[in-house]
Amino acid sequence: MSTMIPLSHPAPKLPPERVAKVAGYGMRSSSDGYLFRPTSVEDLRYLLQLAKETGRQIVLRGAGRSYGDANIGSECIIVDITRMNRVLSWNPHTGIIDCEAGVTVEGLWRTTIEDGYWPPVVSGTMFPTMAGALGMNIHGKNSFKVGTLGDQALELEVLFPTGELRVLTPADDLFYQVISSAGLLGIITRVKLKMKEVHSGNLKVLAVSCESWDEQFEVFEKFEHNSDYLVSWIDCFGKGKELGRGQIHVAWYQDEPYAFPPSLKPESQDLPDTILGAFPKSVVWRFLKLLNNRPGMRFVNWAKHHASMLLGNGKEIEQSLVGFSFLLDYVPNWRNAYLPGGFIQYQTFVPRAKAKEVFTKQLQLQQEAKLESFLGVLKLHKPDKFIFSHAVDGYSLAMDFKVTKKNWKRIQELCHKMNDVVLEAGGRFYFAKDSTLRKSDVEGYLGEETLAKFRALKTELDPDTLLTSNLAKRLGLF
Ligand SMILES: Cc1cc2nc3c(=O)[nH]c(=O)nc-3n(C[C@H](O)[C@H](O)[C@H](O)COP(=O)(O)OP(=O)(O)OC[C@H]3O[C@@H](n4cnc5c(N)ncnc54)[C@H](O)[C@@H]3O)c2cc1C
Incomplete structure (x- = not known):
């Protein structure tokens, strides 16, 4: 059942009881915002609309395991994805899992291990969500061998701030742009991954x-x-x-x-x-x-x-x-x-x-x-x-x-x-x-061309600049 308040006219106000302080994992940076924990794509659409009508921006947040300020946004609507945590299907014959983006690394291995499968890439903690893990494109201790988590993803469903819901695969350029974009281009809502077969725990x-x-x-x-x-x-x-x-x-x-x-x-x-x-x-x-x-x-x-x-x-x-x-x-x-x-x-x-x-x-x-x-x-x-x-x-x-x-x-x-x-x-x-x-550091390592490409995508996919974070603002990413 949706937990969202209905939109009303005239334009709704953000309820003060939603105000919450959230922090990066390192606890050095924190900020206040309006915290919502959606449970469906419809809820997410509602929040995009709410942001537009209240003139607020949105920061996307998974389990809050990024250390700095990528998952916080001052005075923003905080969209915490952790309640979108259902495994939608698991096939132990193919090793393919399809899940909502709030499923955690722990949720993955607990679902599949008994059938002899382990997540192909894991971080040093099991608490990150798939949304946050792909938002940053995490790597594991096997990075030299299998690359990052994005290299192992088969499919993503993404809700763009324009309201368009798209399924992306490695055949789409956007797949390589949404993954790693730190929650600034679109909302990852569902993920399909191929798990790694193992013969021992x-x-x-x-x-x-x-x-x-x-x-x-x-x-x-x-x-x-x-x-x-x-x-x-x-x-x-x-x-x-x-x-x-x-x-x-x-x-x-x-x-x-x-x-x-x-x-x-x-x-x-x-x-x-x-x-x-x-x-x-x-x-x-x-x-x-x-x-x-x-x-x-x-x-x-x-x-x-x-x-x-x-x-x-x-x-x-x-x-x-x-x-x-x-x-x-x-x-x-x-x-x-x-x-x-x-x-x-x-x-x-x-x-x-x-x-x-x-x-x-x-x-x-x-x-x-x-x-x-x-x-x-x-x-x-x-x-x-x-x-x-x-x-x-x-x-x-x-x-x-x-x-x-x-x-x-x-x-x-x-x-x-x-x-x-x-x-x-x-x-x-x-x-x-x-x-x-x-x-200047970011310009130095990403280069002008990549930043220009990102900014062009941002204008196209998020024309009202709804998605942001304190990191994006600090680094002038758009
Ligand atoms: C103890 C510890 C060990 C770690 N070890 C590793 C490691 O070995 N390798 C590694 O790579 N990282 C590691 N990390 C970092 C961690 O894996 C990443 O920061 C990861 O992104 C955290 O996921 P999260 O669910 O907590 O997302 P958050 O930190 O909440 O968010 C991460 C990013 O994803 C964006 N985001 C959130 N939801 C969505 C969504 N639905 N759609 C699109 N974007 C979204 C956010 O805006 C943010 O920019 C470690 C962290 C800790 C605390």
């Missing part, structure tokens, strides 16, 4: 410790043609010869000699309720908060590196698909450890040949500024054809910076210096992980 995982960037890249290159997933944790406090030290995890799908392996039961994938069998997960962030400062994190990173060298190096283990893929979901509310100021995530994508030079410079810059990232994650990628693509034939380094009232200006300055290094190397950025880009 477990992966074989090899840990390899590295003392430097050279070792990191050597190991990635060694396994890139001979593995299913590759990811590395980087200790951003490592200095001098130890710059780039950390631990790589290489993983492979497994075969199990049963028709219905028990590891494919959804319940065997559930994450444990406690950590180390003792600590209730719900309180762990409070302990993290005690260490969530520069000396604490220097120590944690140092200890993790040395423990990995001594105990983990070269060890092979079996790990569930969920356990391996969604490490950060082990600790609920871990982001609260960054309160009160929140944090930003900063991820840059650099062509192979320049990766060592750029990441070295980025770590040196943060060490000089005494603003080291508390966590670094290295991944390997391949390029794609989507309009706001972040992908390159090369590596990405993602970093988390704790924000305080005192350090915010310095963090922005640091990011701008790091951006310059990335741009000079022909690198790219990712709107899902951005809080500090400037308009």
